[in-house]
Structure formats: C-alpha cells, structure tokens
Amino acid sequence: MNFSFEPATKDEAKARVALTGPSGSGKTYTALTVATGLSDKVAVIDTERGSASKYADEFAFSRLNLQSFEPHTLCQALAAAGAAGFGAVVVDSLTHFWSGTGGMLEQVDAAAKRGYGGNSFGGWKEARPQERQMIDALVSYPGHVIVTMRSKTDYVIEEDQRGRKVPRKVGLKPEQREGIEYEFDIVGDLDHENTLVITKSRARDIANRVIPKPGGEFAQEIAVWLGDGKPSPDALHFRDLLLDQYATQEDVAAAGADIRARGLFGAQVVNEHGDAVALGELARRRWNELGKAKPADGGEAA
Known part of the structure; x- marks a missing residue:
C-alpha cells in the first residue's frame, strides 16, 4: 500500500454539537436556538412525543415524530432530511436510540437471546455495527447536527441562603454508551438553571466556557469558527x-x-x-x- 501525505487544510465544516442534561434543563430549547442560529431550514427528529412542537411559536422548523428507535430508523431519517435540504437537524433525543423501544440496548438483548444463549457479549458483537452505522450517519450529515442526551439525575444536599439543608437535583453522565462525546466537536452540560458548561470543544474560543441561558450569540460563535475554512464537498x-x-x-x-x-x-x-x-x-x-x-x-x- 502506498501512503501519500499532503498539506493539511481546514475545510469549511458543519457543526456537530451534543447537549446533555437532566429533564427540565432546557436541552430542546437550547438545541433549537443553536440550530436556527446556524441555518434557516431546520428539521427536528423528535423522540420526545412531540415536545419540540411546544416551541413552534418561537422557532420555525419541520418535525418528524418517531415512536420506535432502531438505529437504522435514524439513518433513514437523516438520509431523508439531507435529501430535503435541511441545513440543520436536531435529534431530540439521541438517548432513545440507546435505551428506548428498539434502541441499542434492546438490539443487544434480542441478538443475545436469538443466537448466543442470552450472552450479552455475543449480542454486542452482532449489534455494534448498527450503532456504528448510526454514528457515521450523524457525523457525516451534509448539514449541522445538534443532538440532545438525557443525563441520569441525582440529588446533592446544599445550604440555602438561610443556612437550611435543601436538596438540589443535578445531572450525571448522559444515558448513552461510554465515550459518545468523542464523536462531537462541541459538548455541553446543561443544569436546571439552563446554564451551559462546555466540557469538550475543538473551538478554542468556546472551550471551558460557562454560558448562562445560551442564545443566538452562542450559535454565532459556532458559525464563525466553522466558517473559517474553505468550502468542502459533502x-x-x-x-x-x-x-x-x-x-x-x-x-x-x-x-x-x-x-x-x-x-x-x-x-x-x-x-x-x-x-x-x-x-x-x-x-x-x-x-x-x-x-x-x-x-x-x-x-x-x-
């Protein structure tokens, strides 16, 4: 095999953003804010029983409501969105394709029972290519992609202004496979005050930021970073x-x-x-x- 090296260039890229957080932290609203700041034609792949539509009076977007979450279903939905020319796609939420009806965990369980005597290791061997295909479809979509992921929640005990001990709900790791964040350019955690903490970013000006109630300015910062490159065929x-x-x-x-x-x-x-x-x-x-x-x-x- 011949290996040929060439000078590196920065191509004009598309956003790959993941927003994690517990229920009620504003993931859907923030995702729509980012998506509409990046494109004037937005699609939402809605797994949350139409919850995104509650914001239809504030954002213009088209929706696809799903009830079953097999990995190939998301691949098909992304292919259709690309063909329709949507410049940004919101997947709200990606968690369902992990733990929802037909999601990866069910795929593994079914494969294990079908051909491996219930052994989950065999189930993962058979089901893992489906997940890889789904992730490849996400990261190679010909437009911007913003996904939300639910975080498991826990409670910590803190003192309030009067010195009383009160519980506060906090988000933990997203309900997804370990390492999913490496597939995205920007990853942020949202809390119940809708404060976004950037935990991973390839954009240096955005890295390690703490952004209360992220809005259009945040989307514009992403757009500026992405636009600093030459056009690239998709x-x-x-x-x-x-x-x-x-x-x-x-x-x-x-x-x-x-x-x-x-x-x-x-x-x-x-x-x-x-x-x-x-x-x-x-x-x-x-x-x-x-x-x-x-x-x-x-x-x-x-």
Whole structure:
C-alpha cells in the first residue's frame, strides 16, 4: 500500500454539537436556538412525543415524530432530511436510540437471546455495527447536527441562603454508551438553571466556557469558527456525481477514494429509488453496474 501525505487544510465544516442534561434543563430549547442560529431550514427528529412542537411559536422548523428507535430508523431519517435540504437537524433525543423501544440496548438483548444463549457479549458483537452505522450517519450529515442526551439525575444536599439543608437535583453522565462525546466537536452540560458548561470543544474560543441561558450569540460563535475554512464537498455532492454524471468505473473509483478520505463512506443518502443507503455502498453498486455494462469485445457499449 502506498501512503501519500499532503498539506493539511481546514475545510469549511458543519457543526456537530451534543447537549446533555437532566429533564427540565432546557436541552430542546437550547438545541433549537443553536440550530436556527446556524441555518434557516431546520428539521427536528423528535423522540420526545412531540415536545419540540411546544416551541413552534418561537422557532420555525419541520418535525418528524418517531415512536420506535432502531438505529437504522435514524439513518433513514437523516438520509431523508439531507435529501430535503435541511441545513440543520436536531435529534431530540439521541438517548432513545440507546435505551428506548428498539434502541441499542434492546438490539443487544434480542441478538443475545436469538443466537448466543442470552450472552450479552455475543449480542454486542452482532449489534455494534448498527450503532456504528448510526454514528457515521450523524457525523457525516451534509448539514449541522445538534443532538440532545438525557443525563441520569441525582440529588446533592446544599445550604440555602438561610443556612437550611435543601436538596438540589443535578445531572450525571448522559444515558448513552461510554465515550459518545468523542464523536462531537462541541459538548455541553446543561443544569436546571439552563446554564451551559462546555466540557469538550475543538473551538478554542468556546472551550471551558460557562454560558448562562445560551442564545443566538452562542450559535454565532459556532458559525464563525466553522466558517473559517474553505468550502468542502459533502455527501449530497458525491451522490449526485455518482448517479447523474459519472459514467465510467474509473470515475467512480476516484470518487470512492475521495469519499473514504473525507470520512463520508458511512454517510446516509437517498438513492434514485428514494431508499436510504450508505454513500460508500452506493459507490460500490455503481462501480459494479458500470463493470457489467462494459461489452465483452471491448467495443462501444449499447
């Protein structure tokens, strides 16, 4: 294998933001604030029984209400949102795709019972690729992505202004797999006062910030950081090339290499039949189709 190094550049990127916090901390409202500050066309994938719609008088967005949370369902929803041209997608909340009906924990349990005698290690081996596909679809979406995650809650005892001992609800780790925060550029924890504490950020000006009631200014800071780079082709760009322009295996092979190099192999797009498919699989299928179309005698194809 040949390895070729090239000068690094900062491409114009899209936001990948995760907001965690206990119930009532303002995750949905903050996510909508960030999303509408980044794009004028926002979609909400709502797992919270339509709770985002309570803010429809303050924000303009389209919604998709889900009742079942299999990982491939989120992949399909993201493919549809990309095809519809939504510049920002809010997943409220990602927790349901972990512990909700049909989520990862149920997938593992079903796989363990189906083929591993109830052994969860075998269940994880079978179900883990579904989660990887879902995460790939999130991080390679051709627009901004803001997800919310519920935190487990606990109580601490504090003194109030009169010296009395009173309980206060606090959020702990999000209800998701360990290390999920590494998939996002910016991660923040919200408390019941709607104060956002940035726990991870690739944007240096945002790192370690404490932001009371984050609003449009916070979204603008993210936009400024993202805009400091050159335009970069996204999954929809490559989809259109594969389906409408590239007519040789050589073209498709070159596109496939570029897709992989840009980390878009697992991006979910809609094919010519309206079905969700990974961009890498679409490139592989087109390469095979063009190979079959070549005439055996080397002449012009009909």
